[in-house]
Amino acid sequence: MDPVLELRGITKRFPGVLANDHIDLALGQGEILALLGENGAGKSTLMNVLYGLYKQDEGEITVRGKPLHTTGPNDSIAAGIGMVHQHFMLIPVLTVTENVMLGQESLRGGVFLDRRAAANRIREISKAYGLEVDPDAYIKDLPVGVQQRVEIIKLLYRNADILIFDEPTAVLTPQEADELAKVMRSLVAGGKSIIFITHKLREVREVADRVVVLRLGKVVGGANPKTASEAELASMMVGRQVLLTVDKAEAKPGEPVLIVDGLRVLDDREGLVVDGVSFDVRAGEILGLAGVQGNGQTELVEALTGLRGPQAGHVTIVGQETTRANPRTVTELGVAHVPEDRQRDGLVLSYPVADNMVLNTYYLPPFARGVVTQQAEVDKVAAERVKQFDVRTPGIATSAGSLSGGNQQKVIIARELSRPIKLLIAVQPTRGLDVGSIEYIHSRIVEKRDQGCAVLLVSTELDEIMGLSDRIAVMYHGRINGVVNAADVTKEQLGLLMAGVHPDQALAGPAAAA
Amino acid sequence: MTAQSTPAKAPRPWLALRDDLLIPLLAIVMALIVGSFVIVFTNFGVLDILSGASSANLAGAMWSAIATAYGSMFEGAIGNFGAIATAFASGDSAAIGQALYPISESLATTAPYVLAGLAVAVSFRCGMFNIGVEGQIFLGAIFATYVGYAFTGLPAIVHIPLAVLAGALGGALWAAIPALLKARAGAHEVITTIMLNYVAYRLTDWLLSGPMQRPGSTNPISPLIAQTAELPRLLPEPARFHIGFFIALAVAFGVWWLLFRTTIGFEIRTVGANPDAAQYSGMNVTRNLVLAMCLSGALAGLAGANQVLGMNRTMTGGISGGLGFDAIALALLGKSHPAGVVAASFLFGVLRSGATKMQSVAEIPTDLISIIQALVIAFIAAPAIVRGLFRIRRGGDDARTVFMRGWGR
Ligand SMILES: Nc1ncnc2c1ncn2[C@@H]1O[C@H](COP(=O)(O)OP(=O)(O)OP(=O)(O)O)[C@@H](O)[C@H]1O
Ligand SMILES: [Mg+2]
Numbered sequence: 001m002d003p004v005l006e007l008r009g010i011t012k013r014f015p016g017v018l019a020n021d022h023i024d025l026a027l028g029q030g031e032i033l034a035l036l037g038e039n040g041a042g043k044s045t046l047m048n049v050l051y052g053l054y055k056q057d058e059g060e061i062t063v064r065g066k067p068l069h070t071t072g073p074n075d076s077i078a079a080g081i082g083m084v085h086q087h088f089m090l091i092p093v094l095t096v097t098e099n100v101m102l103g104q105e106s107l108r109g110g111v112f113l114d115r116r117a118a119a120n121r122i123r124e125i126s127k128a129y130g131l132e133v134d135p136d137a138y139i140k141d142l143p144v145g146v147q148q149r150v151e152i153i154k155l156l157y158r159n160a161d162i163l164i165f166d167e168p169t170a171v172l173t174p175q176e177a178d179e180l181a182k183v184m185r186s187l188v189a190g191g192k193s194i195i196f197i198t199h200k201l202r203e204v205r206e207v208a209d210r211v212v213v214l215r216l217g218k219v220v221g222g223a224n225p226k227t228a229s230e231a232e233l234a235s236m237m238v239g240r241q242v243l244l245t246v247d248k249a250e251a252k253p254g255e256p257v258l259i260v261d262g263l264r265v266l267d268d269r270e271g272l273v274v275d276g277v278s279f280d281v282r283a284g285e286i287l288g289l290a291g292v293q294g295n296g297q298t299e300l301v302e303a304l305t306g307l308r309g310p311q312a313g314h315v316t317i318v319g320q321e322t323t324r325a326n327p328r329t330v331t332e333l334g335v336a337h338v339p340e341d342r343q344r345d346g347l348v349l350s351y352p353v354a355d356n357m358v359l360n361t362y363y364l365p366p367f368a369r370g371v372v373t374q375q376a377e378v379d380k381v382a383a384e385r386v387k388q389f390d391v392r393t394p395g396i397a398t399s400a401g402s403l404s405g406g407n408q409q410k411v412i413i414a415r416e417l418s419r420p421i422k423l424l425i426a427v428q429p430t431r432g433l434d435v436g437s438i439e440y441i442h443s444r445i446v447e448k449r450d451q452g453c454a455v456l457l458v459s460t461e462l463d464e465i466m467g468l469s470d471r472i473a474v475m476y477h478g479r480i481n482g483v484v485n486a487a488d489v490t491k492e493q494l495g496l497l498m499a500g501v502h503p504d505q506a507l508a509g510p511a512a513a514a
Numbered sequence: 515m516t517a518q519s520t521p522a523k524a525p526r527p528w529l530a531l532r533d534d535l536l537i538p539l540l541a542i543v544m545a546l547i548v549g550s551f552v553i554v555f556t557n558f559g560v561l562d563i564l565s566g567a568s569s570a571n572l573a574g575a576m577w578s579a580i581a582t583a584y585g586s587m588f589e590g591a592i593g594n595f596g597a598i599a600t601a602f603a604s605g606d607s608a609a610i611g612q613a614l615y616p617i618s619e620s621l622a623t624t625a626p627y628v629l630a631g632l633a634v635a636v637s638f639r640c641g642m643f644n645i646g647v648e649g650q651i652f653l654g655a656i657f658a659t660y661v662g663y664a665f666t667g668l669p670a671i672v673h674i675p676l677a678v679l680a681g682a683l684g685g686a687l688w689a690a691i692p693a694l695l696k697a698r699a700g701a702h703e704v705i706t707t708i709m710l711n712y713v714a715y716r717l718t719d720w721l722l723s724g725p726m727q728r729p730g731s732t733n734p735i736s737p738l739i740a741q742t743a744e745l746p747r748l749l750p751e752p753a754r755f756h757i758g759f760f761i762a763l764a765v766a767f768g769v770w771w772l773l774f775r776t777t778i779g780f781e782i783r784t785v786g787a788n789p790d791a792a793q794y795s796g797m798n799v800t801r802n803l804v805l806a807m808c809l810s811g812a813l814a815g816l817a818g819a820n821q822v823l824g825m826n827r828t829m830t831g832g833i834s835g836g837l838g839f840d841a842i843a844l845a846l847l848g849k850s851h852p853a854g855v856v857a858a859s860f861l862f863g864v865l866r867s868g869a870t871k872m873q874s875v876a877e878i879p880t881d882l883i884s885i886i887q888a889l890v891i892a893f894i895a896a897p898a899i900v901r902g903l904f905r906i907r908r909g910g911d912d913a914r915t916v917f918m919r920g921w922g923r
Contacts, residue, residue, distance in 0.1 A: 307793060328796030337794070345794040348787045359784070360795035363777045371776045 002065065004029050004193050005050075005081075005162055010059035012045050014402070016394030019045040021217035022059065027162065032184060032194045034204045034225065036237050037214035038434040039406025040392035043197045044086060046214070047164045050195075051083040052076035063162070082160030084151040086167045086405050086432075087343065092140035096133055097122060100154050118157075125156045129186050143294060145176030152183065163187065165196040167405065169203060170432045173293045173460045181207045199406070199434050201230040201244075213237055238436035248446045251470040254283035257423050257454035258304070263313035265299045273299045275478035276313070281423070286445070286455040288469030288486065292498055293460050296478040298340055301427055301458055305337045306330040318422055331360050334422035338412055338429045340458075346412040349401030353393055354382035356400045357415050389414035390440070405432045410441075417444055424448055427458040442468060462491055476500045482507070534854070538847065540900045541893035542861065549886040550580045553878060583876040587883075590871020591864040593617045611750040616867065618748075618755035622825065624863030628762040629817035630837050631844030631855040632769050633685075633810045637703075638850040639773060640806030641786035646692060646707025647814040648838025649714030650685035654815025656721060657684030658822045659829040662739025673742040678761070678819050685815020686808040688714065693807035697800045703807065711838075718831055726829070736829035745824035758824035763856065765816065770852040782806045814838065843891045862887065 003026035012020040019042040027033050035043050048054045050061060052070035061068040063079045070076050073083075090099050101118045119135040126133055131149045139147060148168060155163055165184075169177040177200075184194055184207055198204060204211060204225050211223040213236045221236055234242040258281040265274035273296040281287040291297055302308035304315055306327040315323045317333050331337075339345035347356050358367050358378050366377040382396045391410045393403055400408055409432050416424070426445065430438045445468065449455050459465050465472060469486045474497040482503035484493075489507070496506035554560050557579040562568035593616040601613035630647055637644035644650075658681035665673060692706035721727075722734035729737065745756040773779035785792040785802040793799050821833050840862060847861075848854025869883035893900055 305794075326796065326798070327794060328798075331796050339794060344788075344790045346791065348784055348791050350787050351784075355780075359791065362780050362795075368777050371778055373775055373777055373780060375775075 002029075003027055004064055006062045007046070007050065008060050008062075010046060010049055010056050010061070012042070012049055012054060012056050014045075014394070016398070018217050020049065020056070023214070023217070023219055025212060025219065027193050027195060028210075029193055030188045030191065032188055032196065032207055032209050034208035034211045035195055035197045035214065036199075036201075036204065036211055036233060038237055038392075039410070039432075039437055040404040041214040041237075041434075042217040043214055044166055044404060047083060047166055047195065047197065050076065051081060051164060077158050077160065080159065080161045081164065082155030082158060082162070083164040084148065084155070084166065084168055086170070088147055088151060090139045090147055090150060092138070094139060095135070096137050096139065096142075096150050096153075097135040099139055099150060100135075100157050104158055121157060122153055125153050129156065129190060130183055143176075144171050145173065145179070148172070148176075148180070149183070152187075161192050163192055163194045165194065167197050167199070167432060169198055169200060170405075174462060175292065177203065199432065199438075201233050201435065204233065205230065215239060234435045237434060240436075242435050243439050244435065246442050246446065246467040248468075249450070251285045251449065253285040253470070254452060256280040256282050257318055258456060259314075259316040260304070261314040261316070263300070263303060263315065264311045265296070265303045265308060266311050267299050272311070273478050274303065274310070277475075277478070277480055278313075279473050279480055279483060281454040281456050283422070283452045283454050284449055285470045286449050286457055286468055288465040288472040289456060289458045289475060290462065290465045290472055290494060290498060291460070291475035295475045297427070297458050297475055300475070301337075301340070301425060301456075304330075304425060304456075305335065334420065336416035336419060336421040336424045336426075338416050338424075338426040340427040342409055342412055342431075347400045347408060350399055352397045353386065353391070353400055353403070353411055354379050354396040356411050357382040357385055357396075359415065361419065385414040385418055388418070390437070406434055406437060409433055410437060413441055413444075417448065421448070421453055424453055424455045425458070426455065428460070429457070430461075430464060462494060466491065466494070474498055534849065537897050537900050538854075538857075538890075538894055540904055541890050544893050544900060544903065545886050545889035546584070548889050549882060550584070552882060552885055553580055553583045556878070579876075583872055583878050583882070586875035587865075587868035587872040589868075590616055590875075591620045591868030608750055611753055614749060615753050616871070618753045620860075620863045620867040621759045622753075622755045622863075623867050624859045625758040625762040625824070626817040626820050626837055627840065627844055627859035627862050628766055628856055629813050629820060630841035631848060631859050632766060632852060633813035633817065634841045634845035635848065635850040635852065635855050636769065636773070636782070636806055636813060637810040638845055639786045640782045640803060641789065642696075642703050642803065642807060642810075644689065644692075644707055644807065644810045644814075645704055645842070646689065646710050646714075646838075647810070647817075647841045648834055648836070649707070649711035650688045650811040650814035651818040651821075651834045651838050652714040652718050653688040653811075654681035654685035654818030655822045655829055655833045656718065656726070656818075657681050657815065658743075658819035659736050659739060660726065662743035662823060662827075663737040665743075666740050668740075668742055670742040670744075670746075673740065674745065674823070677739070677743045677823055678745075678816065681815045681819025681822070682812040683815065685818060686812040689807045689811020689814070690804070693804040696807075697804050715831075718829075722829065722831065728828070734831055738828050739823065743823055744827060745820070747824075754825055756824040758820040761816075762820070765813070766852040766856050769813070773852070778805075814841075817841075840887075843887065847891060847894055861890070 005027040007023060007025040010020050010023040023046055037043050045054065049056045052073040052075050055070065063081070068075065068079050097115050097119045100122055101113065122135045125131065131153055133146055133149050133153065139150065168180055172180060181203065188194060208225045211225050211228070211233065212219060213221050215237065223233060223236065230244060234244060260280065261278050263274055263277045264272060267273045277300060279287070289297060299308060303310045306322065306325050306329065309324050314321060317330065317335060320333060322330055322333065343349060348359065355378065361367060362373065367374055379396055386393060386396055389410050391414060392407050400411060403411070413429060424445065429445070430441055433441065445455060457465065457468055466486060471483060472486050472489065472494065473483045474481045474494065476498060477500065481500060482497050484507065493506050497503060554576045559575045560579055563570055563572045563575055593613060598613040601609040630651060633647045633650070634644055658677045661677040661680040665676070668676070688710065691710060692703045695701040695706050696703050719734060722736060726736045728735050745758050747754060747756045749755045773783060781792070781797045781802050782805065784797060785799050789799050817837060818833065822829055826833065844855055844858045844862060847858035865883045865887060869880040872878050873880050
């Protein structure tokens with residue numbers, strides 16, 4: 001069978017980086033090809049070349065035997081290539097229909113937008129591929145998983161038949177990810193071909209027909225996902241053995257560092273999303289906060305870190321009331337915060353890596369003397385941290401925005417973990433990281449715990465919660481639906497708690513009886 | 515060489531620098547070229563030839579039209595090198611003053627541009643769009659004028675700084691109004707600053723025809739400021755070149771230092787680049803917005819003070835002449851960087867003061883200069899045109915342009 005898409009000798013250089021190094025790749029008709037690789041291996045770059053966002057320095061692309069010369073995404077779209085980006089490209093204040101039409105407006109009488117026709121086509125596409133979405137809804141009101149469906153519909157609306165997904169599941173809940181897998185299967189059943197990038201090896205084994213691994217900009221091999229084990233895939237990516245499970249000793253919990261008492265928090269629309277939450281996190285333990293996305297975790301963390309004033313209740317950190325403290329006070333008490341949305345909160349993308357490394361300590365010695373910044377000190381420390389946390393960047397003067405997604409996350413982790421801290425609040429700390437980096441970050445978090453740091457780990461990733469936590473609190477509809485010991489709970493029981501089943505019933509299974 | 519983690523210097527920084535310098539320079543060249551079309555096709559000699567009314571050489575007429583226009587502009591703005599050399603050779607200070615008159619006048623025009631351009635640049639850096647620089651210039655001028663004529667008997671060494679600082683204070687106070695409205699009530703600064711410009715105009719009208727009117731005058735004009743408040747002039751009459759130019763340069767350096775070498779500037783820039791990240795990292799976003807706005811206003815006020823204390827020595831309704839709006843262009847042109855603003859201001863200063871001579875010698879209306887200024891801005895705002903025309907490859911990061919974050923929030 002002839003491939004629908006062939007890349008030959010694709011090379012792409014950035015200042016100081018060889019991002020793609022003579023890459024050959026072919027995609028068969030109706031195939032789901034998984035592209036694996038470390039952070040900064042060049043996956044997104046390769047896909048951006050294919051989509052026409054970057055121009056390759058060398059090499060050629062053929063689509064169904066015809067050479068593709070791109071001067072921009074329009075050429076790729078015309079050739080039937082569509083891409084869902086790592087960071088979505090939708091306009092929040094427009095409706096689904098309007099977003100889908102954008103750039104491909106169907107008109108009535110030459111000037112008027114024909115929204116009805118467009119909405120009808122959207123409904124057809126939705127039905128054909130199981131992509132449920134309300135065409136009249138505003139993007140800003142939609143959960144991430146549905147926004148992603150809109151992105152997919154956008155491609156199908158433009159008649160794309162080669163679909164590129166760049167880390168589509170990084171921002172999804174496990175449930176949403178399962179649905180996406182179904183959608184992908186129905187897409188190939190409908191004659192589409194798919195390239196998809198992910199760091200989650202389980203997904204690779206579930207949906208991919210074939211795997212290609214990139215390392216340092218080169219293709220280093222392929223594998224059959226049905227036969228290769230996760231460990232094999234992992235070591236191919238990183239080039240060494242990777243521990244897929246967390247190795248940690250028994251926790252030795254000390255005094256409570258974070259005490260949350262009857263906290264009630266409103267969201268932006270004045271809805272009560274945290275409804276009387278109480279728990280504590282002790283020094284030397286990791287408390288995992290599990291829950292399906294959107295059950296109040298985001299607002300809870302914002303309240304704990306001073307970004308959002310709670311409506312009622314109390315927060316105490318290292319014995320000090322911080323209920324309505326500002327973020328600076330909280331930070332200075334020794335709290336580190338790995339935020340949920342790295343590009344919105346965690347980084348200034350236009351700043352160099354160095355400045356991002358001191359984003360919340362820039363005013364302290366040795367980074368400043370009085371009000372005068374000491375750039376030499378900042379650079380020195382930044383260079384050390386870049387090395388220590390293996391941030392792949394041409395240099396500390398490179399802007400954070402030009403790093404790969406995973407390396408952006410590493411900058412934040414490096415910044416937050418290399419301060420003397422007593423409490424670490426980490427939201428999805430390994431989102432978008434490759435297995436090697438996940439292993440490293442997890443071991444650093446455990447190390448912090450062993451040094452007596454209290455850790456609140458917020459994650460929708462059950463594997464991460466179960467692997468890392470000592471105790472697990474499950475959040476459901478703004479309340480804590482049970483706190484359990486990580487050692488004596490099963491994934492199924494956690495799933496039940498996350499679905500809102502009462503702890504008495506959820507834990508009535510065999511494990512709880514033990 | 516592959517993706518590596520060894521920290522290194524910025525990747526080919528000259529690429530970014532080249533873009534920063536080359537694009538504006540080529541934009542100026544393009545603007546002068548397009549401007550020459552305007553000159554040619556508004557030139558009566560050329561039009562006569564084209565309509566057949568004259569049989570002179572067309573190319574020659576075109577060339578001479580352009581040469582006269584730009585030649586006189588250059589002479590009016592920079593001076594005549596021959597004359598300068600002769601004057602220095604003669605050693606006669608009056609002759610030197612006269613020969614240096616054009617360039618000194620350009621520099622004197624540059625000074626307020628620098629200050630006003632910095633005002634807008636600082637607001638851009640903090641993610642705001644201060645369109646109220648014009649009004650803040652007026653308030654600065656009013657404050658400086660008042661201190662200039664109402665306080666007498668002070669030595670110059672006290673009186674000058676006092677009047678200058680009064681100007682800065684006036685501008686800062688005026689800018690504090692939209693800043694607080696934004697901080698307290700969320701009112702968008704673009705709207706409020708535009709409104710306050712009108713208030714400033716009317717306030718000036720009233721003051722100059724009422725409390726601050728020159729005794730015995732029926733015109734809206736203030737008393738002359740005391741001699742002790744005048745910014746010293748550095749060349750013999752009629753040159754108006756005064757120390758304001760050097761003050762402006764020093765202020766530009768100060769603003770650069772503040773923005774790029776202090777934690778205060780780091781906060782202002784962070785709030786401008788990503789307010790969410792600023793809040794996350796413990797910065798007080800609101801306080802920084804207010805601070806940046808007041809700083810912006812203070813710079814605008816200095817521009818007003820400069821005009822009163824250095825140039826006019828009295829206050830009239832024409833004190834600014836649209837300076838506050840040119841300032842927006844200057845900040846854009848200079849990419850909100852103090853050095854860029856100084857360079858752009860010099861360009862505008864030269865064009866403006868050359869325009870007068872061009873009008874008298876080549877009989878080309880000063881409006882041509884406005885056209886050229888507008889073209890320069892258009893070419894800078896659309897770098898793709900310049901890149902395409904001159905086939906320049908893109909260098910450096912793309913995320914470097916600094917501008918306000920749009921109209922939301
Ligand atoms: N616009 C850019 N400017 C400069 N360098 C870039 C740019 N985009 C990517 N790079 C560099 O190219 C390399 C490959 O980046 P890419 O985004 O393709 O990685 P990736 O494989 O997608 O990684 P991740 O899994 O972290 O998303 C990285 O070293 C990155 O720093
Ligand atoms: Mg990527």
